Amino acid sequence: MSDTIHPSWHATYQQVGIAPVLAQLPYRNLAELTHECCKKWQSESKAKAAFSCVVPNGMNGRLSFAEVDELSDAFAGYLRAVVGLRPGDRVAVQLPNSLGYPVAALGVFKAGCVLVNTNPLYTETEMIHQFNNSGSQVLVLVDMFADKLPAVLAKTGIKQVVLASVPEFFPAVPGAIVKGVQKYWNRVLPAVTSPHIRLKDALAAGRATLAKTPAKQYWQAVGRDDLALLQYTGGTTGVSKGAMLTHGNLLNNICQTHAMGASHMKPGEECVLTALPLYHIFAFTANLLGYMTIGGHNVLIPNPRPVQNLQRAVENYPITWMTGVNTLFNGLLNEEWFVAYPPKTLKASISGGTSLHTAVAQRWRDVTKTPIAEGYGLTETSPVVSFNPLTGTPRDGSIGIPAPGTDVRLTNDDGHDVPPGTPGEIWVRGPQVMRGYWQTDEETAKVMHDGWFATGDIAVMDEAGFMRIVDRKKDMILVSGFNVYPNEVEDVIADMDHVLEVAVIGVPDAKTGEAVRAYVVQNPDHSKEVMPADVLEHCRKHLAAYKVPKLVVVRDELPKSPIGKVLRKDLRKAVADEMNRA
Amino acid sequence: MISEFETKLLGIMMIVIMLGMGASLTWRDFLIAFRKPKGVLVGLLCQYGIMPLLAFLLARALDLSPGLTVGLILMGCMPGGTTSNIFTYFSKAVLALSIMMTSVSSLIALGMVPALLEFYSQLAGLTGEFKIPAGNVAQVLFVLLVPTIIGMVLRKLNPNIGASIELLGGMLGVAVILFLVFTWIPRNHMLLASTPWYVFFAAIGLGVFGIALGYFLARVLKQDPNRSRTIALETGIQNGPLAVLIVTLTFTGEMQQEVLLIPVLYSLFIVITSSIVTVFFRRQSTEEALARDRMKDGALVAGK
Numbered sequence: 043m044s045d046t047i048h049p050s051w052h053a054t055y056q057q058v059g060i061a062p063v064l065a066q067l068p069y070r071n072l073a074e075l076t077h078e079c080c081k082k083w084q085s086e087s088k089a090k091a092a093f094s095c096v097v098p099n100g101m102n103g104r105l106s107f108a109e110v111d112e113l114s115d116a117f118a119g120y121l122r123a124v125v126g127l128r129p130g131d132r133v134a135v136q137l138p139n140s141l142g143y144p145v146a147a148l149g150v151f152k153a154g155c156v157l158v159n160t161n162p163l164y165t166e167t168e169m170i171h172q173f174n175n176s177g178s179q180v181l182v183l184v185d186m187f188a189d190k191l192p193a194v195l196a197k198t199g200i201k202q203v204v205l206a207s208v209p210e211f212f213p214a215v216p217g218a219i220v221k222g223v224q225k226y227w228n229r230v231l232p233a234v235t236s237p238h239i240r241l242k243d244a245l246a247a248g249r250a251t252l253a254k255t256p257a258k259q260y261w262q263a264v265g266r267d268d269l270a271l272l273q274y275t276g277g278t279t280g281v282s283k284g285a286m287l288t289h290g291n292l293l294n295n296i297c298q299t300h301a302m303g304a305s306h307m308k309p310g311e312e313c314v315l316t317a318l319p320l321y322h323i324f325a326f327t328a329n330l331l332g333y334m335t336i337g338g339h340n341v342l343i344p345n346p347r348p349v350q351n352l353q354r355a356v357e358n359y360p361i362t363w364m365t366g367v368n369t370l371f372n373g374l375l376n377e378e379w380f381v382a383y384p385p386k387t388l389k390a391s392i393s394g395g396t397s398l399h400t401a402v403a404q405r406w407r408d409v410t411k412t413p414i415a416e417g418y419g420l421t422e423t424s425p426v427v428s429f430n431p432l433t434g435t436p437r438d439g440s441i442g443i444p445a446p447g448t449d450v451r452l453t454n455d456d457g458h459d460v461p462p463g464t465p466g467e468i469w470v471r472g473p474q475v476m477r478g479y480w481q482t483d484e485e486t487a488k489v490m491h492d493g494w495f496a497t498g499d500i501a502v503m504d505e506a507g508f509m510r511i512v513d514r515k516k517d518m519i520l521v522s523g524f525n526v527y528p529n530e531v532e533d534v535i536a537d538m539d540h541v542l543e544v545a546v547i548g549v550p551d552a553k554t555g556e557a558v559r560a561y562v563v564q565n566p567d568h569s570k571e572v573m574p575a576d577v578l579e580h581c582r583k584h585l586a587a588y589k590v591p592k593l594v595v596v597r598d599e600l601p602k603s604p605i606g607k608v609l610r611k612d613l614r615k616a617v618a619d620e621m622n623r624a
Numbered sequence: 625m626i627s628e629f630e631t632k633l634l635g636i637m638m639i640v641i642m643l644g645m646g647a648s649l650t651w652r653d654f655l656i657a658f659r660k661p662k663g664v665l666v667g668l669l670c671q672y673g674i675m676p677l678l679a680f681l682l683a684r685a686l687d688l689s690p691g692l693t694v695g696l697i698l699m700g701c702m703p704g705g706t707t708s709n710i711f712t713y714f715s716k717a718v719l720a721l722s723i724m725m726t727s728v729s730s731l732i733a734l735g736m737v738p739a740l741l742e743f744y745s746q747l748a749g750l751t752g753e754f755k756i757p758a759g760n761v762a763q764v765l766f767v768l769l770v771p772t773i774i775g776m777v778l779r780k781l782n783p784n785i786g787a788s789i790e791l792l793g794g795m796l797g798v799a800v801i802l803f804l805v806f807t808w809i810p811r812n813h814m815l816l817a818s819t820p821w822y823v824f825f826a827a828i829g830l831g832v833f834g835i836a837l838g839y840f841l842a843r844v845l846k847q848d849p850n851r852s853r854t855i856a857l858e859t860g861i862q863n864g865p866l867a868v869l870i871v872t873l874t875f876t877g878e879m880q881q882e883v884l885l886i887p888v889l890y891s892l893f894i895v896i897t898s899s900i901v902t903v904f905f906r907r908q909s910t911e912e913a914l915a916r917d918r919m920k921d922g923a924l925v926a927g928k
Contacts, residue, residue: 099787101787101788213784216788219791354783357652358783378656382656383656
């Protein structure tokens with residue numbers, strides 16, 4: 043295996059004005075980052091708040107930088123002095139975007155403990171697996187899902203449950219109204235039968251211990267190489283594994299995301315719309331940590347679906363930045379209130395998680411008159427690996443150049459570099475690459491090779507260092523021996539105006555081994571109906587014959603992951619189930 | 625009879641209700657609604673086209689006395705009531721359209737209601753003391769426009785206060801009807817007992833036929849079933865408390881008693897009618913959603 047570093051993109055850095063050497067934050071760990079940034083920005087930031095949480099009717103609560111610092115200290119005190127956790131113990135946080143989130147997550151860092159981000163929509167089985175696998179001792183859970191506790195607590199080592207609500211830290215009247223609506227109108231607040239403490243009470247208890255032991259003592263000794271976060275992944279591939287991300291991984295990746303956005307960011311003056319869930323690594327690093335670091339205001343949306351839930355937040359806050367995924371941007375572009383009055387304060391947007399369709403990117407620029415660029419990353423890389431510069435000519439369909447400080451190679455199945463212009467698997471080495479998977483050396487060995495992380499994504503790189511994802515290794519379709527990359531077919535179909543969304547998968551086929559199948563969703567704003575025959579005709583015009591779907595299915599919606607990634611595996615499973623039944 | 629104190633209380637409640645209605649939306653919502661105005665226009669046509677005409681025809685067909693006719697026509701000319709939004713929510717219909725229709729019909733009521741009232745009063749041959757002066761109605765509506773606009777401004781300045789007032793207004797809408805039930809019925813049960821069937825028929829029929837006609841007209845004008853259900857509820861549900869307020873401000877004594885009868889009966893029965901319709905509409909909505917799901921499964925099977 044060669045250790046060649048492709049220098050090609052270093053010239054590109056110069057052209058677009060990105061420093062090739064990665065900047066460093068002067069902090070030893072994320073607790074120090076939190077403490078120092080909150081202290082600095084409390085007086086220097088233009089934003090009146092560090093975090094706001096906005097529910098669909100516009101009701102909101104907010105926390106200043108000073109409050110975030112004080113409350114996370116109190117939570118650290120609670121975890122260490124009241125519950126009795128030791129350094130490195132795991133704390134699961136299972137909350138939707140809400141003000142309790144930063145308090146709990148940053149409090150875990152300040153306690154010198156390890157955060158386990160957990161999807162609130164997980165089933166009992168998934169929760170049990172994740173808590174047992176991580177050895178979580180404390181669970182911070184949103185009260186909406188407290189009915190899962192009896193089953194989960196019986197089978198895990200969770201010894202303390204802390205319940206937080208969506209309107210946590212809201213002013214009294216709006217808070218009571220949101221809770222009342224949740225309880226009596228939507229009926230989403232179950233009765234809690236398991237032993238627990240409310241976040242407010244936990245904070246009060248923790249605060250009382252700080253006089254004796256200030257929170258600083260808990261994180262003084264935590265270093266960059268210490269574990270900060272277990273971020274579970276595998277939702278789209280198989281059994282969930284915990285990627286071990288260190289304080290150093292995340293601190294470096296904050297700088298790497300800032301290298302991407304620096305041209306359009308002014309510390310102390312940004313307001314970011316955080317519609318993606320914070321328990322996902324993208325929003326966790328880019329929004330929560332990234333914008334707190336530069337004194338930005340995070341506007342948290344507890345539930346971005348339907349996308350209309352974002353309307354009041356977009357109207358009421360001077361949003362300057364957005365992070366999102368293709369489905370979110372596409373969703374907004376299909377909302378009349380957004381297209382008619384796109385936020386005037388917006389400076390730029392970053393797309394990640396899944397590929398940003400060219401048609402969506404172009405329309406976004408037309409509508410908002412601001413740049414949008416795609417970044418690429420994975421849970422295992424904290425997440426950013428590469429990005430498109432926001433300046434210069436947009437290169438839609440590209441995932442950009444490696445972030446400063448990152449080495450990238452494209453390899454063949456034997457782990458050798460492929461010739462330029464040839465598809466190969468992306469291997470990454472850099473300060474953001476995880477230490478490995480938690481307690482599974484076997485899985486770690488499959489993806490880590492001499493410090494290089496094998497992503498499973500296949501890409502081609504051009505002379506300037508720009509990469510284009512061809513596909514997931516696993517999603518590739520083999521039609522009579524020809525490789526068909528679903529992304530390419532999806533891009534072609536997504537160009538049709540009356541198609542809202544599309545997903546392409548391979549299905550077993552007696553004649554060709556595998557056959558291409560496309561699922562399309564009608565764009566409700568278009569009167570013209572999507573007809574499979576039209577889609578096929580369009581594909582025949584733009585694709586080689588073997589890439590044209592054998593079948594086009596019109597559906598009402600596509601299965602999606604929590605952040606809105608289209609789940610091809612679910613479609614494949616549905617087909618497999620059908621075939622088994624037949 | 626409604627005492628002066630009760631009239632004042634009713635007036636204050638109306639102001640809070642309108643404050644809440646104003647707080648339910650922003651200026652931008654209006655601008656957006658009128659970019660694709662068809663839904664709102666169809667709704668307005670149902671609201672101000674069907675209802676006054678229906679009231680007039682009912683009065684004619686039942687050969688009502690001038691006092692009852694005035695009450696019925698006034699009821700028909702009213703803008704949409706805020707309670708329609710609650711029923712729309714429970715029907716799983718289009719809440720945004722409902723809020724928009726209520727607001728738009730209330731805002732243009734200032735010009736629309738006096739004009740319609742004038743027109744149908746003439747047509748019904750109402751004269752002299754039975755005629756509600758258009759100026760009075762305009763005045764009341766204008767006064768109510770102020771809290772509506774204050775509500776919108778509050779919503780803009782502080783979303784927390786705005787959204788709280790919106791909720792308070794919605795709840796007061798129901799409270800006013802309860803208020804009528806508890807203050808008016810006990811003192812007037814004799815009157816109710818002696819009220820002939822056709823008065824009940826007119827009061828209930830205005831709501832029932834309004835909902836039915838609203839639905840069919842919306843369907844004819846190519847609105848989908850769910851939007852049509854929204855428009856139907858919006859059409860049938862009038863702002864009853866506003867009519868009661870106008871009557872109490874315009875008439876006194878025996879005459880007030882007579883004119884008030886239909887608006888009060890309407891306000892009481894529309895809650896019952898709407899509840900029944902909501903159960904039915906909700907079932908329809910659910911069935912349609914299920915049918916869509918089945919189609920999805922069908923597509924998967926067919927796609928095999």
